[in-house]
Amino acid sequence: MLAAYFRSLGLFNPEEITEIVQLFEFRRLNKNDYFVKENQPCNEVAFIASGIFRSYYTTSSAEDVTYCFRFPNSLIAAYSSFITGGPSVETMQALSPAELWVIKKSAIDKLAVESLVWTKYLKMIAEQQYLELEKRIFQLQKETALQRYTVLLRDQPEFVQQIPLQYLASYLGITQRHLSRIRSEITF
Template sequence: MIAAYFRSLRLFEEEEINQIVQLFEYRKLNKNDFFVKENQPCHEVAFIQSGIFRSYYSSTNKEDITYCFRFPNTWIAAYSSFITGGPSTETMQAITPAELWTIKKNTIDTLATNNLKWTKYLKMIAEEQYLELEKRVFQLQKETASQRYANLLKDHPEFIQQLPLQYLASYLGITQRHLSRIRSEISF
């Protein structure tokens, strides 16, 4: 699966892809296992082969605020920690059993030093992350909770039923009761 992802980019030659794939480590996580915890450094990034993750942080009153979900065929990392080497401000938890392909930061740094295609690839990833962050900010500022829910349903219909209601409500910035009303108004 990771090889197919790199092929889909049409950036690397087949021989390069075969070498890259060898640098990844396969890992299984159980439901509720953590990829990274708040206040711990993140020294790796992972490609999600299967499973769903939530990213959350603790508010000042110790409430968990879910701000992001990650689904199969996407990358996961505490990016600010990954870039700076400092402690993570977020926790990333598997909310279903998951299979990952992980790669260490020092390996990525070596690849980027030795292969200009990796520098181009890392730029692409950084741009995607920026666009995703911008989209999330605009969603929170411009859209209602119903619109955000409808978009999540449209973008990930195969996973929406697997998201626990308390995490989904937190992501939308509403109560579970309000979420129940929205779900009854919007059909699957």
């Protein structure tokens, strides 16, 4: 699965993929385990082989606000902490049992020094992160909760039903009651 991900990018040759994959270690997380916690540094990135994650932060009034979900075949990291080495402003929690392929920051930094192709890959990841952030901002400012929920259902239909309602409502910026009304209005 991990090798297939790197092949799909069209950047790396088979030998490079073999070398890169060997730098990852396999890890299992149970439901509710954490990949990274708020105020701790994030010094690794993971490819999600299976499982669902939520990213959230805690407000000054101790409320958890879910701002992102991660699904299989995607990467997960507290990106700003990973870049700066500082403490994470977010927590990443498994919402289901999960299997990850994890690589340390030190290995990524070494690859970036040794490989121009890896540098291109890191640039591509940074661009994807920017586009994802921009999309999220525009969703929150321009779309209704119903539109945001419909997009999530369209993009991840097999996983949305596994996400607890309180996290979905938080992600959408609405109450659980409002989410229940939205769900009752949608017919497929």
